[in-house]
Amino acid sequence: MSVAEQFVLFLASFIANWFSALSGGGAGLIQFPMLIFLGLPFGVALATHKVASVALGLGATIRHWRESHLERRFSLIILSAGLPGVVLGANTILKIPAHYAQLALGFLTLGLGLYSVFKPELGMEHMPRNREGRALATGVVGLFVVGFLNGSITSGTGLFLTMWLIRHFGLDYKRAVAYTLVLCGLVWNGTGAIVLGLIGTIAWGWMPALLAGSLIGGYVGSHYAIKKGNRWIKRAFEIVTILIGLKLIVS
Template sequence: MDQLLLFFVSLVANLFSAFSGGGAGLLQLPVLIFLGLPFGVALATHKVASVALGAGATLRHLRENTLERHFTLFVLATGLPGVVLGASIILQVPGRMAEVALGCLTLGLGLYSGSKARLGQDYHPGHRDRRGMLLGGCVLFFLGVLNGSLTSGTGLFVTLWLVGWFGLDYKRAVAYTLVLVGLFWNGAGALTLGLLGNIKWDWVPALLAGSLIGGYTGAHLAIRQGNRWIKRAFEVVSILVGIKLIVG
């Protein structure tokens, strides 16, 4: 029964995450803790499973050919060092105050996006000069630290930063978030946490299966439905993740 529950929770959480651009930890991480895992073990196990979300989404988005090679390498180069740093320090740091602060910020993301009707509806690349890329890369590094240390909602930050600063529409931003954050950032975080902590390996297969199927299905729905529906899903998930982090 535990395996079935893990598969179902992983499937639902990652389907919505792949459609909205983040938030899988809203449901998946608390369930792992509820089933008896300590926070550090639950976080590491969730990170491993989240890699399959990125893999499933990657399989679908690569068929659309929406990712720019140079910008992809830029997001990886600026974010991955932050992920490793965040994952290295989280096991020694009590995270409750950080979770509340992150929850307030995430809630603000959803409310901000909801107040901007045209946000992310059109593709207008911006801030691609040296100064813009430098500032954008610094923020991506910081978001990488958050991604490595606090799993819930950080993909939503990346999605909105790609929309608000670099001028991507929601469909493109979600594609970058799922492929680069879901597969590579989470992969680096899972590897770091696995080396420094423990992973509940006998729970991983069910979580991986749910993440892979949910990631592919959610990415397919995002591609089919377009920016308006993705924007609404992003706002709903951001608000729910924010409330969950604040309430605990």
Template sequence: MLDLALLFVVSLVANTLSSLAGGGAGLLQLPILLFLGLAFPVALATHKLASVALGVGATLKHLRSRTLDWRFALVVLGFGLPGVWLGATVILHVPEHAALIALAVLTTGLGIHSLLSPELGQYDAATNRAGWRLWLGGAVLFLIGVLNGSLTSGTGLFVTLWLIRWFGMDYKQAVAYTLVLVGLFWNGTGALALALQAGIHWPWVPVLLAASVLGGYLGAHWGLVRGNHTIKRAFEMVTIATGMSLFWKAFF
């Protein structure tokens, strides 16, 4: 019971921050699964499944607020899902050390870039939604999908920043897309692919699902109430903390 209580509290905090910032639940949730004794492949598959519930909680909130354009959402899914499946299929054959270092550098860079760009994501101005620019943006989403399927944490943050930088969304809108599409659909695809290879630790799933749904709803609610500036600061905090955590896991 003590293990389950610890798992619920840590997962709730992780998913609330992730829902507010647009990614990064694996910063806390995956390490606690490893700390409690799960092997890495099983912990990763279990974490991915729990992250689907984060998408459910956020979806419930954002559907009520009508913040999503579902035609553009289909574009994100169409480009991203094949990459997720590919990444989840090959992850168990990739050297973890090299993958962690690469992800740590990229994730930390996201936070620093946001810190150095005060106006980034403060206003919504749709761009690059047609022609070759749409296809180029989609190709990057495919590559991020590969990372999402194959690496442990932080890739939702990549989607958030790419939607802001390339497609002209503000932080509030980009986080909504990330939580619903990455949290629900991308992570669901990754969880299925990993579960077929490594399995899932089902006794802990109900606790993780409850914490993820509640955390997803709370984070989405606070993001809608507080606005772009608060979301931007949460994004920067989570990205840099995630990057530092990945560096630590890579070298120690």
């Protein structure tokens, strides 16, 4: 790639991951289509984006770790329930047509944003629930499904984890975004990147700009999310989900 193309890639990656770290997902809205626009085939762009998105998780982890919002037991539940779905999704996506899956994902993502808009108090207070028994089992199934989406369709699936943590488990936006960025961004995406790297192709020459943009964008976005609080994060979540939903439906 030329220097100009590397700069465009860095800028797009920084903006995408800044928004993603602020709202709890959605880096694929800009970064993934940009890779295809610049010439990568769908499968290569998918694997390359997944590797780069690990840097988002790393940047967010560096900033969120100091806040100590993550509970060890709940983190293990999210990882153990979601990782099998990530592996299954990553092994499935390269074998099926992406058009219908992306269309369905577009409507679901748009629905998330509209649901949040019409629920003004959703995610404003931290009220943990559904951590035992049947309610926990339902939550685990939901985490597996979100993990499958994360491993297969890349555009905005972290937003599903953010909303599931808020709606089912009672987290506020700030804590839900922290779990999403650290566990989904770093561990889930890292697992998906390994699987896609083994069965697909990664454009390693594109990585310097992508990794730099993801890492810096993830850190800066997380910093703003922590400083601004739940109301600001909620508005960012709604804007990003609605934009991603419309983008996926139109494309």
